[in-house]
Amino acid sequence: RKEVEQDPGPFNVPEGATVAFNCTYSNSASQSFFWYRQDCRKEPKLLMSVYSSGNEDGRFTAQLNRASQYISLLIRDSKLSDSATYLCVVNHGGGFKTIFGAGTRLFVKA
Amino acid sequence: DGGITQSPKYLFRKEGQNVTLSCEQNLNHDAMYWYRQDPGQGLRLIYYSQIVNDFQKGDIAEGYSVSREKKESFPLTVTSAQKNPTAFYLCASSPDRGRGQPQHFGDGTRLSIL
Numbered sequence: 001r002k003e004v005e006q007d008p009g010p011f012n013v014p015e016g017a018t019v020a021f022n023c024t025y026s027n028s029a030s031q032s033f034f035w036y037r038q039d040c041r042k043e044p045k046l047l048m049s050v051y052s053s054g055n056e057d058g059r060f061t062a063q064l065n066r067a068s069q070y071i072s073l074l075i076r077d078s079k080l081s082d083s084a085t086y087l088c089v090v091n092h093g094g095g096f097k098t099i100f101g102a103g104t105r106l107f108v109k110a
Numbered sequence: 111d112g113g114i115t116q117s118p119k120y121l122f123r124k125e126g127q128n129v130t131l132s133c134e135q136n137l138n139h140d141a142m143y144w145y146r147q148d149p150g151q152g153l154r155l156i157y158y159s160q161i162v163n164d165f166q167k168g169d170i171a172e173g174y175s176v177s178r179e180k181k182e183s184f185p186l187t188v189t190s191a192q193k194n195p196t197a198f199y200l201c202a203s204s205p206d207r208g209r210g211q212p213q214h215f216g217d218g219t220r221l222s223i224l
């Protein structure tokens with residue numbers, strides 16, 4: 001079993017749609033959680049951290065469920081510019097213990 | 111602007127040749143990392159350094175070497191022992207030495223075999 005698992009997609013959605021991604025992690029000692037965005041042939045960029053109480057940044061909402069060991073990302077009112085691969089990232093102490101998921105591809109179409 | 115600079119963007123390696131990828135950061139971060147990304151896969155950790163003059167092997171260190179003589183610089187050498195070097199190489203840094211803060215990435219180097 002992989003330490004961090006994501007549905008690879010692709011998710012194809014129309015502009016304005018709401019889309020949600022889930023990610024599961026296997027290490028119950030995990031402490032920090034993040035979502036990154038990676039455009040084609042570019043570096044990953046931090047989208048948002050994920051906090052236990054859930055957090056929102058504009059159209060993006062992240063949730064953490066420690067009991068079930070998954071995190072989620074919700075994107076509302078999708079834009080064409082949201083098309084990218086979204087990486088789920090989990091850390092269990094120290095930067096070298098950061099595990100990156102393989103990513104979920106999202107295509108937003110006009 | 112603060113950031114991480116990787117060079118070159120594209121690199122071609124001949125068989126039997128060692129090549130060095132540059133990574134420089136001006137974020138004053140203690141920790142630096144090298145990752146390899148292959149198509150459809152997550153990032154895999156090659157080497158990391160939490161402090162100057164110290165570095166540790168990651169999950170796939172064989173065929174690679176690094177140095178950390180300055181806080182700002184963490185070059186990666188891909189040696190001839192690395193038989194499948196074609197990949198996207200990403201350098202990252204973070205301020206922490208153990209608190210799991212998010213990492214920030216350079217824009218990567220694509221390495222191919224000639």
